[in-house]
Amino acid sequence: MPELPEVETTRRRLLPLLLGRRLREIRHQDPFRYRHTERAAGRRVEGVGRRGKFLLLSLSGGLEAVVHLGMTGSFRLERTPHTRAEFLLEGEVLYFHDPRRFGRILVVEAGRYEEVPLLRRLGPEPLSEAFTFPGFLQGLRSARPLKALLLDQTLVAGMGNIYADEALFRARLSPLRPARSLGEEEARRLFQAIREVLSEAVALGGSTLSDRTYRQPDGLPGRFQERHAVYGRAGLPCPACGTPIAKRVVAGRGTHLCPRCQT
DNA sequence: ATAGGCGCCTGTAAGC
DNA sequence: TGCTTACAGGCGCCTA
Numbered sequence: 001m002p003e004l005p006e007v008e009t010t011r012r013r014l015l016p017l018l019l020g021r022r023l024r025e026i027r028h029q030d031p032f033r034y035r036h037t038e039r040a041a042g043r044r045v046e047g048v049g050r051r052g053k054f055l056l057l058s059l060s061g062g063l064e065a066v067v068h069l070g071m072t073g074s075f076r077l078e079r080t081p082h083t084r085a086e087f088l089l090e091g092e093v094l095y096f097h098d099p100r101r102f103g104r105i106l107v108v109e110a111g112r113y114e115e116v117p118l119l120r121r122l123g124p125e126p127l128s129e130a131f132t133f134p135g136f137l138q139g140l141r142s143a144r145p146l147k148a149l150l151l152d153q154t155l156v157a158g159m160g161n162i163y164a165d166e167a168l169f170r171a172r173l174s175p176l177r178p179a180r181s182l183g184e185e186e187a188r189r190l191f192q193a194i195r196e197v198l199s200e201a202v203a204l205g206g207s208t209l210s211d212r213t214y215r216q217p218d219g220l221p222g223r224f225q226e227r228h229a230v231y232g233r234a235g236l237p238c239p240a241c242g243t244p245i246a247k248r249v250v251a252g253r254g255t256h257l258c259p260r261c262q263t
Numbered sequence: 264a265t266a267g268g269c270g271c272c273t274g275t276a277a278g279c
Numbered sequence: 280t281g282c283t284t285a286c287a288g289g290c291g292c293c294t295a
Binding site: 002003068070072100102117118153160254 | 287289
């Protein structure tokens, strides 16, 4: 699932392809999922940014293309059976591939996110200076289970199911723990674990799961899945203690944990 | 305020 | 073998 590391990897791969190039057209047949894309015609790409799981393309004329990959969205250099939109550049085409169609594209005036409420309430970027321990501690004053809070995007931007499970494992905290029950030392562990897991995953190009849906634009898979300690490893031994990894539903999501290490 | 459930989608895996 | 059903999940939305 594209989470922060996959979206960041996508951003880095797209940067040399898009920066300074003119976008002739964003072509598609789905004006409900891909909105106001006609505004992008003829604009030059002036920047390729990211906020949480949103990809933000700065366009000339004070516009911005907001792209969310959803669950199965990715950019490809070649057409696929699940190509849903085409970014026609001068002399090249970038294909937006999205089998399950949860992805969205929206062209807005730069910074005007009225039509993207989630983008407006997004929490701090975990790999930036904006993510501070005092702020994080403040956000933990909730009775909600840690897993729910990590997925919420308000406490911290960009975490999804994989990295929430991996971060909780590294912090040795149960996904079910009410956030406000954490002591300061535990909160510190979680804060660090979030940053470590995400930065390692970015360095390895994200995670490509067994369904192989997530790909970099050149078709290469990520490599962080080889480092997963708990995600997708139900029944396999915990790398720390050997206890079989458990899988249960927390906050409505499949959740993987070591019942012995995580308390 | 928050939890739970559904709907959106489609490919894949499991079950009969 | 071939069919049906369950499941995966990011996010919005509705209800309790």
